[in-house]
Amino acid sequence: MGLFVFLAIVVLIVVYIVSLYNGLVTARNSYKNAFAQIDVQLTRRHDLIPNLVETAKAYLAHEHSTLEAVMQARNAAVKGLADAKSNPGDPTAMAQLAASENGLNQSLGRLFAVSEAYPDLKADQTMMQLSEELTSTENRVAFARQAYNDAVMTYNNRCEVFPGSFIASSFSFTPAQSLHVDDSVREAPKVSFA
Numbered sequence: 001m002g003l004f005v006f007l008a009i010v011v012l013i014v015v016y017i018v019s020l021y022n023g024l025v026t027a028r029n030s031y032k033n034a035f036a037q038i039d040v041q042l043t044r045r046h047d048l049i050p051n052l053v054e055t056a057k058a059y060l061a062h063e064h065s066t067l068e069a070v071m072q073a074r075n076a077a078v079k080g081l082a083d084a085k086s087n088p089g090d091p092t093a094m095a096q097l098a099a100s101e102n103g104l105n106q107s108l109g110r111l112f113a114v115s116e117a118y119p120d121l122k123a124d125q126t127m128m129q130l131s132e133e134l135t136s137t138e139n140r141v142a143f144a145r146q147a148y149n150d151a152v153m154t155y156n157n158r159c160e161v162f163p164g165s166f167i168a169s170s171f172s173f174t175p176a177q178s179l180h181v182d183d184s185v186r187e188a189p190k191v192s193f194a
Contacts, residue, residue, distance in 0.1 A: 020167045027158045028089075031151035031176055035088035037144040038179065042081050042101070045137045049074045049108070052130045056111065059121035066107075066114050073107040076100045089152060089176030098181045108134075149178040 053067050060067060080100030084093040112131075115121050122128075156175050159168040167173075 017167060020164050021171060024155070024158055024164065024168055024171070024173050027151070027155035028173065028176070031148060031155050032088050034144070034148035034151040035084070038141065038148050039081060039085050041137060041141045041144050042077070045134065045141060046074055046078050046081070048130060048134050048137065049104075052111075052127070052134065055124060055127045055130060056115060056121060059118045059124070060114060063114050066111055070104075070107045070111050073100070073104040077104040089155075091177040094177040094179050098179060102181060145179050145181075152176045152178040 049070065053070055056063075057067055077097075077100040080093075080097040084090070084097040087093050115127075158164045159173050159175055
């Protein structure tokens, strides 16, 4: 009888440890999936920008440096996204992604500020449509970022709360980094082409 009770306790402990481990794996997969949604939206955003620049190019011929800055910032953001995609949750990758997206937002802000001086560009149907799509994408990025940060928080909580912290450290589950951006990046670019 004592052996049966001992085996039952051992089995319960093993089941509990397996359950904790599986919960950590599920939480890690959840934040990686949430990052994949950010990837989809940022890729869409990055794909819209060359079209936006091409449309503006015809009107902003002497604003070549502004257009170049937008494309350089876009290329840096694409690289930052690729680096982050290879290791979502990595603090360095998340910091680089946030910095590159911030740079892209700043250069887009300058482009939109310059374009305000060109009534023909503001009235261009393609430019208006691209601007609307970009604003819509910015909103989707914000929602995806929030879902990612929520999933990272859940994962990190599971890694830090006892007894999950013991299992996490035993199986090399490292904390994930949420995607923090400054206030200027959180807001969609101000566009008024009407």
